Amino acid sequence: MPVRRADVIDAAMELLDESGLDQLSTRRIADRLGVRVGAIYWHVKDKDELLAELADRVVGSCLDGVPVPDGGAEPPTAPPSAPVADPAARLTAAAHAVRDAMLAHPDGAALVAGHAVPGPNSLVLADRLCGIAREAGLPLPLAAVAGDTLLSYVTGFVLQEQRRGDPLHHHPNTSVPAPGFAPDRLPHLAAALAEGLPDDDTAFAAGIDLLVTAVTSRARPRR
Amino acid sequence: MPVRRADVIDAAMELLDESGLDQLSTRRIADRLGVRVGAIYWHVKDKDELLAELADRVVGSCLDGVPVPDGGAEPPTAPPSAPVADPAARLTAAAHAVRDAMLAHPDGAALVAGHAVPGPNSLVLADRLCGIAREAGLPLPLAAVAGDTLLSYVTGFVLQEQRRGDPLHHHPNTSVPAPGFAPDRLPHLAAALAEGLPDDDTAFAAGIDLLVTAVTSRARPRR
DNA sequence: ACCTGAACACCGTTCAAGT
DNA sequence: ACCTGAACACCGTTCAAGT
Secondary structure, eight states: OOOOHHHHHHHHHHHHHHHOGGGOOHHHHHHHHTSOHHHHHHHOSOHHHHHHHHHHHHHHTTGGGSOOOTTOSSOOSSOTTSOOOOHHHHHHHHHHHHHHHHHTSTTHHHHHHHHOOSOHHHHHHHHHHHHHHHHTTOOHHHHHHHHHHHHHHHHHHHHHHHHHHOGGGOOTTOSSOOTTOOTTTSHHHHHHHHHOOOOHHHHHHHHHHHHHHHHHHTOOOOO | OOOOHHHHHHHHHHHHHHHOGGGOOHHHHHHHHTSOHHHHHHHOSOHHHHHHHHHHHHHHTTGGGSOOOTTOSSOOSSOTTSOOOOHHHHHHHHHHHHHHHHHTSTTHHHHHHHHOOSOHHHHHHHHHHHHHHHHTTOOHHHHHHHHHHHHHHHHHHHHHHHHHHOGGGOOTTOSSOOTTOOTTTSHHHHHHHHHOOOOHHHHHHHHHHHHHHHHHHTOOOOO
């Protein structure tokens, strides 16, 4: 039976999960499908189109964890009077969902940052974040900016988080770069290090808390 | 006269500025230096080492715009009683300096995000941000997180900003993705669009303002 | 110390031609 | 509709050998 477009995307996703973004070549995808390289160009215009599809899938996988604001078009699956978390909690939940989705795949953040041309799922995500910010009481141009700010932060955070985990850039015997740490030239970093640095999870949570507090404290009540 | 390591980095930087990150190949660098490919591997271990050097240069070019906190080791060039902006203004200035440095080169954000293994300049930048946050009154583990948060945000923001400017991902006749915008499925985005979206500069300033306010409002006065 | 020549093992992309 | 064969124009990296 013939290979279909979805098969190509699936194979690419498996390859990504197994060996990361820079092992992901059209030729490897073809191999995995038992087909010659040229064949995949019948299903897909570009490697870039392929990566954009992958990126939008990753974004899509977070949508279940991103609350739908009230103005949304989707019919509520729970009764409308179900307990609705306050906007701050919803923004926090959304941010964690986005991070988790990126962390679920090697180089997930790099993929999304590099190729999430506004795919359908990215648009839905942006819409929801903007909607939640509005429900938090932000006026319209600011609400869009707030959603964008949150997304930029999450992307930036996970990007460096995943690069730290990359064995290519990791010296295993030193928790922080050995190469001439110059301890007295970096007094604050050294002090922070002595105090004990938080792990990624708590650093992320703290950053999100900072941001969400900023967003919601900027709000004036809507009605 | 022989090529020196710095010449290789310089040539790479020129190439980056002329044609962006994915036109930057070891062979093109060699051509520009009038030398064969193999030669550049005498000066540089890896393409990655080269990119890390470029990234740290870009970061370094922002340091002049990043205030040195009082705990810093550098001797002050201005008299110590010179007017010192409040921490919020210093954080804001730092963020803008980082963004400007990235914007000064095509794919500057991608370069820094992908290859700023803690180079010396990146460490100095992190140290200063942490220091300013401390001066703003944040206790130590939190100050480090705050600096990191700011950096992640700036990186994430400029990353998407520079990708939007990339002609590869840009449909010139529509300001927002034409492909089936599904206007009623994205009510908040549509509303924001109708209201008129802010340009990159003001969106960035608004995001930074949000963040800086959050950071400084978390502070308790230090003395 | 610095470079050449030449190779190795890859890439993405295109396209006539086949079925 | 879907794929092969084969080519084109590239890559990063290594390494003996030259000077």
